[in-house]
Amino acid sequence: MSLVEFAPIADVLAALGVMVTVAVLAWEIRQTRKQTELTNWRELLETLVAYKGQTHDAEFADMVERGHADYDGLSPSDKRRFGLYLEQGIHIYGNFAKHNDALPRKLVGLEDALTNYFIEMLTSPGGAAWWAENRPMGHFMPSTYAMVDAYIARGRQDTDRRK
Numbered sequence: 001m002s003l004v005e006f007a008p009i010a011d012v013l014a015a016l017g018v019m020v021t022v023a024v025l026a027w028e029i030r031q032t033r034k035q036t037e038l039t040n041w042r043e044l045l046e047t048l049v050a051y052k053g054q055t056h057d058a059e060f061a062d063m064v065e066r067g068h069a070d071y072d073g074l075s076p077s078d079k080r081r082f083g084l085y086l087e088q089g090i091h092i093y094g095n096f097a098k099h100n101d102a103l104p105r106k107l108v109g110l111e112d113a114l115t116n117y118f119i120e121m122l123t124s125p126g127g128a129a130w131w132a133e134n135r136p137m138g139h140f141m142p143s144t145y146a147m148v149d150a151y152i153a154r155g156r157q158d159t160d161r162r163k
Contacts, residue, residue, distance in 0.1 A: 041110075044092075044095075044096055047092055048092065048114075051088060051089060051092055054085065060081075063078050063081060063082060064082060064085060066078070066126075067079075067082030067085075067126045067127075067130070068121075068124035068125070068126040068127055069124070069125060069126055070125065070126055071125070071126035071127075071129035071130050071133075072129060074126075079130075082126070082130065083130055083134060086121060086122070086127060086130055086131075087134075087139065089118065089121055090118075090122075090140065090144065090148060093114055093115075093118045094140075094143075094144050094147060096111075096114055097111075097147060115151065118151055119151050119152070119154060119155035120155070122148065122151065122152055122155070123152055123155035123156065128152070131148065131152065135148075
């Protein structure tokens with residue numbers, strides 16, 4: 001056999017090599033994406049644990065409970081602490097929602113649990129009073145206001161349905 005006769009076979013082998021390389025790269029990219037998603041969710045869960053863990057301090061937990069019950073009854077410094085606590089929760093949830101929307105497959109169970117917690121946090125009498133007082137101050141991005149307003153409305157609808 002001459003080299004001319006081997007040329008088509010070499011072309012087929014080269015094409016197969018390229019296809020195998022592309023397939024391996026696609027698989028590696030997929031694995032990297034999955035690992036990145038897992039890392040992101042692990043970090044989110046650690047952030048939530050730290051956020052909720054703030055209430056392990058009895059004095060802070062008492063202030064949060066008083067704030068949810070009667071925001072206007074808090075001292076100015078407790079209003080600030082309660083407000084910053086809620087604001088931190090909004091930022092955590094907003095980041096979660098943004099990243100979850102970008103995933104090929106949403107984390108529905110986690111999304112539902114966080115949404116319910118978020119709604120509960122901002123529809124308590126104190127949470128709602130804090131939002132009404134602080135909403136006009138412009139501390140959030142426009143999409144965050146839309147998200148919070150939508151969830152507050154949803155929380156009110158859920159409460160009305162349970163009555």
